[in-house]
Amino acid sequence: MAAPFDVIVVGGGNAGFCAAQSARQAGARVLVLEKAPRQWAGGNSYFTAGAMRTSHGGLADLKNLLEPTAQDRFPLTDLAPYTDDDFLDDMVRVTRGRTDADLARILAGESRATMDWLRDLGLRFELMYRRQAYEVDGHHRFWGGLAVGVVGGGKGMIEQHLAAVERTGVHVRFDAPVTRLATASDGTVHGVVLADGDAQL
Structure with missing residues (x-):
């Protein structure tokens, strides 16, 4: 299902949220796709000392x-x-x-x-x-x-990032593992495909 996003960030850790916020501040409509459920948000960043x-x-x-x-x-x-x-x-x-x-x-x-x-x-x-x-x-x-x-260490970092994206209007989708890039016939990347077959463009 297509969605009106300019930038898709794959992975909701510290680096992913930073990239998403930077794009959002530049005026982009941003979606973060995270394969983990909400309670495990953050990937490796969650388990660090922050x-x-x-x-x-x-x-x-x-x-x-x-x-x-x-x-x-x-x-x-x-x-x-x-x-x-x-x-x-x-x-x-x-x-x-x-x-x-x-x-x-x-x-x-x-x-x-x-x-x-x-x-x-x-x-x-x-x-x-x-x-x-x-x-x-x-x-x-x-x-x-x-x-x-x-x-709050890594856990605090991710909680604070999640609060920040709510304030700034960055969209986050959990339980959304990306399996491949969606490309045009000329090789141009125009989105991603999720494990459930859904396409985000």
Whole structure:
């Protein structure tokens, strides 16, 4: 059954919802197709800690990003800046050098602004004290460059994404596994076909 959508996103995890929201902000009519039922929405994102790697200038830079209640421990928190170059170095290390330098630089350079964009959509952030910090002389000291996470972890992330798509008018269909792309005779993709034979165009 055809539907009046300009963009179809397959998969309702963090990346899928971000892509859907970006398209929606550009004026598109957007449909997200998720193969899982509603109670298992989010895919792998649901089972993560909700951590978000971003470059930043330290605590002062993160103040407007984090929930007010997440700032109670700021006076006893040591968080060094995590620069774009730090981000890039970690990308190279984790991928063992198999990193497209130009794309990685865009990822690092846009990461902080993307966090503000996610906050504006309705995601809520805190510092990951329990996972990424240890105590030294009464201060919480962060390590590993992965200090910021979504309130509620992966489960909270998906709940907040689902609330956001309701506000912005992104359509989501659950129990909708996509099996193949729908193509024209010249190979042009014009939709997807679901496991039940339904076509979304």
